[in-house]
Amino acid sequence: MNAPAGTLKNIQVARAVAALSVVAYHLGAMPFGQVGVDVFFVISGFIMSYIAPSDGRAFLAKRIARIVPLYWLLTFGVYAIAVLEPQWLNTTTEGASYLVKSLLFIPYIKENGNWGPLLRNGWTLIYEMFFYLVVAVSILCVRAKYATLLSSVILILACGFASAHGTGNLIADYLMQPLVLEFCLGVACYWIFRSNHFGRIKPAIWVTVAILSVITIAGLNAVFGDPEGFQRVARYGMPAFAIIVSLLGLERSGVIFRNPVLAQMGAASYSIYLLHPYAIGAMEKVLHVHAGISTATGAFAALIAIVAVCVSGWLCFRYVEAPMQGMLKRFRVRAPRVRPSA
Secondary structure, eight states, X not given: OOOOSSOOHHHHHHHHHHHHHHHHHHTTSOTTTTHHHHHHHHHHHHHHHHXXXXXXXXXXXXXXXXXXXXXXXXXXXXXXXXXXXXXXXXXXXXXXXXXXXXXXXXXXXXXXXXXXXXXXXXXXXXXXHHHHHHHHHHHTTSOGGGHHXXXXXXXXXXXXXXXXXXXXXXXXXXXXXGGGHHHHHHHHHHHHHHOTTGGGSOHHHHHHHHHHHHHHHHHHHHHHOSOOHHHHIIIIIHHHHHHHHHHHHHHHXXXXXXXXXXXXXXXTHHHHHHHHHHHHHHHHHHHTOOOSSSSHHHHHHHHHHHHHHHHHHHHHIIIIIHHHHHHHHHHHHHSOOOOOOO
């Protein structure tokens, strides 16, 4: 969902496809579309490995600056709606403690039995921030270039222990779900990408691997339905890993996807991902129709919903997210640096 400077173009396209896959999943148009989340997690592991050496001890501050502003803005917006016009929301309920925990990325169980936070898709950001925190701590222990490797070891051991024995704490159990192992797959992508032998593989092989991975995802989903736990890592995470490695291999070989629309959607993927449940909900309430593929009317509404999601997400990126990021970057540049005394 987040792109560093010097963005790899194929990864940007992958972000766009991942975000739109999640949108299609929520519209009932792509049964395996939630794999977009797994793709995002693998990309995140890769990108954090890509940027950690240059960010160093400023890593966590930069990640917070990248993730928090839009998330907080939308969280406050959802909270205001829940207080003033609760009928506009389906399952979101207001509460001061819910708001505070949501802003601090602390998972909680809501009155309806579902896990928070207030922002519907914010649950993935809880895992993202947890991963960032582990990486930031690792940077204090080893050289920054190896921080995500140490983080992977920590996550693998912690997840394995929690799965085998439990932690006795609901929040810790939540954070130690097997899904976090997909960040480790992204870290593996980075070290494969750095290999001297990586660029010697023919593009046709990468294309074949990517196509077979998509077929595997769709086929297993058609037979077994949505996976959970370690099965999700195996059935969604591993193919997502193969797809990202393939896209990186193609880019290294000079095969780059230059679709300008997908590039823009990739840049706006964070906004699209966070906003789309509300854009879909608003459209359904305005048109008094349920978007889906079971009826012709629903299918047409789903098409309108996808357009509305892309437009609203891009507008949010262009006029809200990007300006906020620009302001924060200018603030960091102007902030005086404290020099040690002689």
